[in-house]
Amino acid sequence: MRRFPIALLSACSRLVLGAAQSADFPVPVQFPIHCNSTASLFRALEASLSPDAAVFYPGSEGFQTATKRWSELESPMADVLIVPATEDDVAKTVRQAHEYGFPVLAFNGVHGSITTLGGMKRGVAISLRQLSSVEVAEDGKTATIGGGTASKFVTDTLWEAGKQTVTGTCECVSYLGPALGGGHGWLQGHHGLVADQFTSMNVVLASGELRTINSSSDLWWAVKGAGQNFGIVTSVTVKAYDIEHTDWAIETLIFSGDSVEAVYETANKHFSDLDPSVINWSYWLNMPEVDPDRPVILFYIIQEGVTEVDPMYTKPFRDIGPLSCEAKSGTYRDLATWTGIAVDSPPCQKAGLANPRFPMYLRQYNVAAQREVYDIFAAEVGGDSPFSASLFMFEAYPQQGVRAVDRETTAFAFRDDSLLAAPLLTYAPAGKEREDEAKRIGNKLRNILRQGSGREELHAYVNYAYGDENSKGWYGHEPWRQDRLRELKRKYDPKYRFSFYAPVA
Ligand SMILES: Cc1cc2nc3c(=O)[nH]c(=O)nc-3n(C[C@H](O)[C@H](O)[C@H](O)COP(=O)(O)OP(=O)(O)OC[C@H]3O[C@@H](n4cnc5c(N)ncnc54)[C@H](O)[C@@H]3O)c2cc1C
Structure with missing residues (x-):
């Protein structure tokens, strides 16, 4: 096993230091781990993992790089990072970590942003990136x-x-x-x-x-x-x-905030049951070069199997009077670039920002609620707000394939919903006050959408979750689902x- 810069002793020293300086390195909370067990675990792992496995200690460049998160809010903390080279290395790491009382957490793309991750104050991070095939x-x-x-x-x-x-x-x-x-x-x-x-x-x-x-x-x-x-x-x-289809096309329309009602009324009318080959997303965001005063509506209509999106989908939205309209065509592999989520696009970068989302699934748009959240969102992210880089996401995917699977056969509980909405509040971390402010704004916006949906229950996509939704919000409200999971x-x-x-x- 390869071991990188900071050695065993410094890992132990850091724990002792941590006990005195809890702001820098939290005192262990959930497991009574002692320096002796830390040293024993490291020795056991070094002796048993395969030659290409690697271990990085806090403070080393490898540790920093592999544990850097997309969202710097409630990040998990670890005593050591193991990078297994084989599937068996993962099993050995889990076995030995548990034997010595350490919790473990898998690190993969490191885009997980749910605040429950912050519950890990000590333990073994396992980066899976060598298991790429x-x-x-x-x-x-x-x-x-x-x-x-x-x-x-x-x-x-x-x-x-x-x-x-x-x-x-x-x-x-x-x-x-x-x-x-x-x-x-x-x-x-x-x-x-x-x-x-x-x-x-x-x-x-x-x-x-x-x-x-x-x-x-x-x-x-x-x-x-x-x-x-x-x-x-x-x-x-x-x-x-x-x-089956190599061709894909997109039409990107940009609307001013004045068009909220027209855009979402039209979406309810034309996109309430999307054809399996059509996807519709919209983002609200500040684009000062387009509208210096308020967020715009960036509206994507994507279609498979064509070189131009069928006018039957685009015309109703063009008729509203967008500020701009742009059409592109290419292949499936262009979609991420067109929608700003390619590896080199800004949302993919780990830029030291906090990125909590407040998701909820909806069946259709409540146009009055859309207006209400737009106005609040515009006020909260406008001017010199610390949240000015935020997005409000509305993702409408076709549902036929999802609904074709019996809803009782998987732990994913929300197959009957159609739209995934979420404010994403982006900000530079600046302490608890700002975190609380983001949480207040995010939940306020989400609650308006929830009230507008007429549904008491919160249906939250677990992978976008903020962290305060609870098990029913992530995995479904039916008692049998919760019982089965438990x-x-x-x-x-x-x-x-x-x-x-x-x-x-
Ligand atoms: C820019 C961006 C775009 C996104 N786009 C989409 C999208 O199109 N569709 C969608 O559904 N979601 C999307 N998401 C949400 C995404 O599903 C979650 O953020 C997810 O947690 C990211 O996984 P990760 O491996 O990148 O992050 P990580 O933080 O490495 O993983 C998140 C958690 O998943 C678990 N985990 C990861 N790998 C394994 C494994 N092999 N075995 C067991 N547990 C594991 C661990 O508990 C880990 O804490 C997006 C998120 C971002 C930031």
């Missing part, structure tokens, strides 16, 4: 993806082989991060969520056992929507499809080892 089966019907593979690598490798599968839309997130919480993607109208593509997986359980599971396991239900709670997935085999948790992870990401309560 995509292998298409000989019959072309499935592909096996390593547990630490980035979404873009999956898309690009399959594309070269004339294949596709459902992945998250954003190039920089991992394949499995989105998938374990359900996973929304461009192709879901045809094939369902990312998790709906799983055919089998290798997973390291809390016991440290590396097990292959498939639909015959009782855990199968749980890993499709609440997977972060049950283990570390070291590889997964998923359905692969022939590429039962499986008791069976597979009775000590709640995997409980930093949206924990089952």
Whole structure:
């Protein structure tokens, strides 16, 4: 195993220092870990992991790089970062960490932003990025993806082989991060969520056992929507499809804030049941070069299998009178660039900013509520607001593939909803007051949308969650869902080892 700069002794010294300087390095809260066990764990790992595994200690460049988060709010803290080189390394790391009383957390694309991650004050971070691979089966019907593979690598490798599968839309997130919480993607109208593509997986359980599971396991239900709670997935085999359409097109319309009612009334009328080949997103954001005073509405209409979006979809929106209109065409692989979520696009960067989101699923737009949240959002992010780089996201994906899967067969609970809305409050971290302010604004906006939906229950996409939604908000309000999750948790992870990401309560 490769060990990088800061040695064992300094890791121990840091713990002692931490006890005296809790602001710099928190005093352990959930596990009584002592310096002796830290040293013993490190020795045990060094002795047992494969030659290409690596260990990085806090303060080293490798540690900083691999643990840098997309959202600097309630970040998890670790004593050591292990970078396994094999699936078996992951099992050994989990086994030994637990033996010595350390909690563990998988780090993958490091875009997880839920505040429950901050519950990890000590422990072992396991970066999966060496487990990056995509292998298409000989019959072309499935592909096996390593547990630490980035979404873009999956898309690009399959594309070269004339294949596709459902992945998250954003190039920089991992394949499995989105998938374990359900996973929304461009192709879901045809094939369902990312998790709906799983055919089998290798997973390291809390016991440290590396097990292959498939639909015959009782855990199968749980890993499709609440997977972060049950283990570390070291590889997964998923359905692969022939590429049917190479062409894709987009029309990007920009509207001023005056058009909120017209835009969302028209969206309700024309996009309430999207064709599987059409996707509609809109973002509200400040674009001072377009409107110096208020956020604009950036409205995307995307269509598969065409070189120009069909006017039957674009004309009703053009008729509203956008400030601008731009059409592009290309392939599936251009979508992330067109919508600003490619690896080099600003939203993909880890720029030291806090990025909490406050998601909720909706069935349709309540136009009066859209106006009310627009006006509040515009006031909160306008002028010299510390939140001026924020976005309000409205993602309308086609639902046919998602609804074709029996809603009771997966832990993902919200198959009947159509729209994913979320304010994303971006700001430079500046202490608790600003964090509280972001939380207040985000929840206020979300509550207006919730009231407007006429629904008491909060349906929140777990992978966009802020962290205060609770288990029902993430995994569904039906008592049987909560009971089933708790039962499986008791069976597979009775000590709640995997409980930093949206924990089952
Ligand atoms: C710019 C951006 C775009 C996004 N686009 C989409 C999208 O198109 N569709 C969508 O559904 N979501 C999307 N998301 C949300 C995304 O699903 C979550 O942020 C997700 O947690 C990111 O996973 P990650 O591996 O990149 O982050 P990480 O922080 O590394 O992982 C998040 C958590 O997932 C768990 N985890 C990760 N890998 C494994 C594994 N192999 N085994 C077990 N547990 C694991 C761990 O608990 C970890 O804490 C987007 C987020 C961002 C920031």
